[in-house]
């Protein structure tokens with residue numbers, strides 16, 4: 001029986017740990033990498049190493065960043081009185097590309113999902129509450145339009161409302177079940193414009 | 199007179215292929231667009247064949263069972279494939295389930311959601327197990343509502359799916375002692391839409407099922423009452439925001455109880471329907487004959503309702519219906535068919551003569567089907 005070399009096995013195992021990559025895709029990618037030139041393969045390895053060395057989290061908004069505070073948190077031309085709350089860094093990037101938003105971000109690092117054992121303490125919610133003690137006028141909740149994102153939005157609105165801060169939820173211009181990350185900028189701009197107060 | 203305006207050839211099943219589906223190893227079938235009579239001994243697989251047609255139409259069984267039960271014993275997967283004829287188009291459908299894996303639905307070779315089947319097709323199944331709608335546990339009645347309201351409105355199907363996801367999250371939160379107010383808010387929001395849809399459906403059903411039942415039972419009376427678990431009394435006029443408010447208030451009332459029980463005790467997942475026959479609750483006072491007549495009255499009403507809503511005749515699956523009814527009731531049932539589309543009926547005996555005339559006869563024996571005439 002054919003048995004692959006231990007190093008090949010190791011690479012396939014590592015790739016299979018990535019989200020959305022199953023056994024089959026992992027071995028397809030492995031063989032693709034094997035066929036690459038040494039330089040090409042090194043570029044990938046280097047890029048992974050560099051990203052881990054240089055990129056960390058902004059300790060204000062918890063977005064991924066090469067500096068702390070990040071370029072958004074340290075840019076005082078932005079509107080410091082509005083915070084847009086998103087699930088992940090990729091969602092923050094998508095919102096930032098959308099026209100009509102010039103405020104700050106707060107990245108929760110996921111959404112509430114008791115089924116996966118994720119409760120409020122597993123997200124950057126306390127950190128958000130601390131930020132709200134400064135002069136914040138509006139919190140826009142831009143979690144995904146699925147059950148988990150909506151539950152997170154409702155949870156946050158119940159926490160924030162008593163602080164007399166305006167809480168809005170971006171409109172469901174988004175197709176149901178879709179991820180914010182994949183929505184195009186025009187759709188997001190419209191969703192932002194049509195945001196509604198809780 | 200009877201045969202002329204009897205059929206409208208709209209949506210129908212052109213061909214069917216089963217693989218490892220219940221007692222069938224492999225099976226191929228080319229039914230008629232009109233009436234198909236499935237003949238065969240007890241246990242030959244007649245009911246299973248009807249189930250397969252239902253699965254092909256909506257991607258799930260009409261019975262409340264798990265997909266794993268459908269896979270032929272000792273096999274790892276089942277597959278139902280077929281061609282549906284819709285006007286001048288042919289649509290290829292395949293539903294496949296692996297024992298450890300997800301259900302795969304394809305329409306014309308493209309991976310699809312079950313919702314897309316509900317959007318395109320419609321099917322009504324009636325059989326001996328329908329007495330359970332009147333006499334069985336509440337979950338049977340809710341399954342009945344969900345299967346047939348979803349065929350009227352895919353919005354309902356979306357809401358049911360969403361509601362059950364919210365419910366699972368809430369129950370997990372209850373088990374892990376996580377704050378669950380936000381789930382109550384969402385349950386009330388989605389639940390209100392479900393309650394209204396059920397209320398409207400049952401109101402319409404009550405009228406037509408009542409008149410069918412009266413024909414099948416020498417002027418007996420059938421009355422259907424919706425008992426939503428979230429509300430004390432559902433008003434005639436339905437107002438979504440009021441129902442949502444009442445439901446949320448009710449959820450607040452039971453909050454502590456739910457924390458102790460660690461499960462959700464109020465909402466559409468606990469709804470009931472009360473059937474009264476001649477003013478007595480059918481479940482406790484009804485006879486088997488009354489249950490059967492009421493069940494067939496319900497299913498024929500649903501059939502008529504769907505036909506009107508969808509603008510075409512659903513595929514109708516009648517499992518041993520006439521064996522259960524005496525001659526005059528059978529005649530009343532046959533008389534009530536109009537604009538019949540494609541029909542599959544099973545019988546261990548001869549079918550009623552009036553239906554037999556135009557039918558394609560199929561004989562089932564040891565997992566094989568043979569066209570008889």
Ligand SMILES: Nc1ncnc2c1ncn2[C@@H]1O[C@H](COP(=O)(O)OP(=O)(O)O)[C@@H](O)[C@H]1O
Nearest residue numbers: 220221240241242243244245246268269270271
């Ligand atoms: N998953 C399965 N695998 C194999 N056989 C099955 C399975 N499920 C049911 N059966 C068999 O199918 C037969 C019942 O078929 P059914 O359609 O109810 O018969 P009929 O309606 O003609 O009386 C039974 O013999 C039962 O053992």
Ligand SMILES: [Mg+2]
Nearest residue numbers: 244245246517
């Ligand atoms: Mg049977």
Ligand SMILES: [Zn+2]
Nearest residue numbers: 058061070073
């Ligand atoms: Zn920052």
